[in-house]
Amino acid sequence: LARQQSDNLDAAVVLIKASHKAVVLAHINPDGDTLGSALGLALGLRQLGKEAEVFCADTLPENLAFLPAYGEIRTQGPLPPDVDLVVLVDASDISRFGTLSQGSEGFCARAACLNVDHHTTNGRFAAVNLVDPTAAATGEQIFALLGALGVDIDPAIATCLLTAVVTDTRGFRTASTTPRTLAIAAQLHAKGAPLADIVQSVYYNRPFTTLRLWGLALERLRCRDGVAWTEITLAMQAQVGATPSEGDGVIDLMASLRQVTAVALFRETPEGIKVSLRSTDGFDVSAVAARFGGGGHPRAAGCFIPGGLAAAEDKVLQYLAERAAAP
Ligand code: AMP
Ligand code: MN
Ligand code: MN
Numbered sequence: 001l002a003r004q005q006s007d008n009l010d011a012a013v014v015l016i017k018a019s020h021k022a023v024v025l026a027h028i029n030p031d032g033d034t035l036g037s038a039l040g041l042a043l044g045l046r047q048l049g050k051e052a053e054v055f056c057a058d059t060l061p062e063n064l065a066f067l068p069a070y071g072e073i074r075t076q077g078p079l080p081p082d083v084d085l086v087v088l089v090d091a092s093d094i095s096r097f098g099t100l101s102q103g104s105e106g107f108c109a110r111a112a113c114l115n116v117d118h119h120t121t122n123g124r125f126a127a128v129n130l131v132d133p134t135a136a137a138t139g140e141q142i143f144a145l146l147g148a149l150g151v152d153i154d155p156a157i158a159t160c161l162l163t164a165v166v167t168d169t170r171g172f173r174t175a176s177t178t179p180r181t182l183a184i185a186a187q188l189h190a191k192g193a194p195l196a197d198i199v200q201s202v203y204y205n206r207p208f209t210t211l212r213l214w215g216l217a218l219e220r221l222r223c224r225d226g227v228a229w230t231e232i233t234l235a236m237q238a239q240v241g242a243t244p245s246e247g248d249g250v251i252d253l254m255a256s257l258r259q260v261t262a263v264a265l266f267r268e269t270p271e272g273i274k275v276s277l278r279s280t281d282g283f284d285v286s287a288v289a290a291r292f293g294g295g296g297h298p299r300a301a302g303c304f305i306p307g308g309l310a311a312a313e314d315k316v317l318q319y320l321a322e323r324a325a326a327p
Contacts, residue, residue, distance in 0.1 A: 011128045013148050015112045019050060019085035026056035026073075027091040028098040029245070029274075032064055032167025032202065034090035037116070037138040039069050040160030041087060044142075044151040055079065057098035061245055066201050067163060068156035079107060086111045088126060090138040092119035092295045116141050121286050121295030133297070136176040139164025143184050155192030162193035167202060170252060175299065210249070212240040217250045217265075226261035227320050228254055231309060233268045244269065251276040261324045262288075266313050273305045273312035277320075288320055 016022075024042045026034040038054045045052035054073045064070060077100050079086070086107055088094070094101045094108075107113070108126065115126035118135040135141050139161040146153065153161075165185050169177045172185070189195050213236060221230045232247040247267055254263040255278040262283055267274040275292070277285035279299050286301040292315070294303020305312040 005130070005132060008128060008130050009145065009148055012114055012116075012130050012145060015085060015114055015128055016045070016048075016050075016145075016149060019045075019112060021051040021080070021083050022053075022085035022087060023079050023083050024052060024054050024087045024089060025097050025100055026054060026089060027096040028056070028058040030056050030058055030060060030064075031090075033137045033139055033164040035060070035064055035067060035070070035073070036160040036162075036164030036167070037089040037142045038087075039067055039073070040139065040157045040164065041089065041116075041142050041146070043069060043154075043157045043160065044146045044149065047151050047154075047157075048149065053080070055100055057100045059243075059245065061248075063201055063205050064163070066159075066197070068159055077102075083107070083111050085114065087114045087116065089116050089142070090118070091115075092117055092122040094123075094125050116145065118297075119286075119295060120297060121290055121301075134178065136174065136178060136181040137165045137168035139168070140181060140184050143188070153188070153191045158188040158191035158193035159198070162188040162195060163198050163202070166195070166198050171199060171203065176297070206249075207242075207246065209240045209242040210246040213237065213242040213246050214250055214253065216240065217247065218253065221254070223257075223260065224317075225321055226259070226324055227264065227317060228257055228260050228262075229264040229266065229313065229317060230254065231266040231268070231313070233309065234270070251278055254278065255280070262320055264316060264320065266309055266316075268309050271304075272307055273309055275303050275305060275312065275316055277301045277303075277316075283324060288316070288323060291319060292316065 022045050024038040026038040042052040042054050113126040114128045116130045118132055118138050120133045122131045143161050216236045217230050217232050251265045262279045265276040279285045284298045286296045286298050289296050289301035289303040292303040
């Protein structure tokens with residue numbers, strides 16, 4: 001595996017060195033890892049004299065507005081026609097890029113296509129795939145890639161990549177955090193990334209409506225046979241005046257429960273139900289998410305189920321109970 005990864009790193013370096021005009025795509029429902037990784041890579045590519053733009057076909061989280069070059073992120077396609085490199089970061093399948101992935105067969109065939117990702121469920125959809133499930137964040141992988149490219153990690157790039165690492169490890173608290181994660185974070189901090197400011201912006205910067213929404217969600221928390229779940233409906237969001245992404249932290253509060261096998265959050269959207277899953281010990285929620293067309297990591301996964309709230313809850317909770325009962 002290590003050999004293959006270094007081969008792929010070499011192949012990725014060759015692809016990038018041959019390119020002149022790149023786009024870096026971040027996944028929908030964007031988080032600090034996908035945006036920090038995409039911006040850090042784009043800034044690195046620009047340092048090498050290449051044109052590079054970041055695209056993300058979704059609403060951007062306001063609390064990440066401190067990220068360097070955040071204001072330049074394009075939230076709508078189409079991708080420029082003369083692009084010769086497409087890099088897709090922090091997602092295991094092409095549908096995670098939303099409307100940007102329409103016609104993706106086209107852009108992956110036309111331009112060199114590179115995927116940098118750390119999800120176990122990665123489908124290796126690009127020409128070159130840098131996939132490392134032992135990385136706590138895609139930001140770790142971008143750090144290695146920029147190193148291989150000879151990019152100087154300046155304070156702006158360091159800020160992007162440290163944000164990626166801090167957010168995907170929930171502030172270095174996840175089991176995915178390794179000595180390598182901490183070593184990279186230490187180097188990024190030394191290169192000028194303001195760790196305390198990043199933590200402040202991400203975790204201590206919440207609108208009043210966010211905590212009121214969390215309160216409504218926690219009020220509905222239920223637990224049965226080691227599985228705890230709750231929901232956020234459109235009506236609950238409207239009641240407190242919260243936007244959809246303000247429900248993002250609820251699943252982490254739920255994951256702090258003791259003596260549960262798994263936790264599930266069901267969020268209503270006009271198109272269907274967004275499901276977030278977390279587990280504490282051995283239970284693999286990425287397999288549960290995959291069963292419903294989603295994916296993720298063993299301890300953090302998600303999927304999207306068209307239709308109504310009750311049907312999605314029934315299906316997922318029943319499947320969770322079956323898997324949890326299996327030896
Ligand atoms: P979330 O619960 O949205 O924070 O997502 C947890 C993990 O599952 C993240 O690593 C996501 O990349 C992954 N994930 C969430 N939703 C989906 C989906 N619809 N398809 C594939 N992976 C997903
Ligand atoms: Mn992500
Ligand atoms: Mn990630």
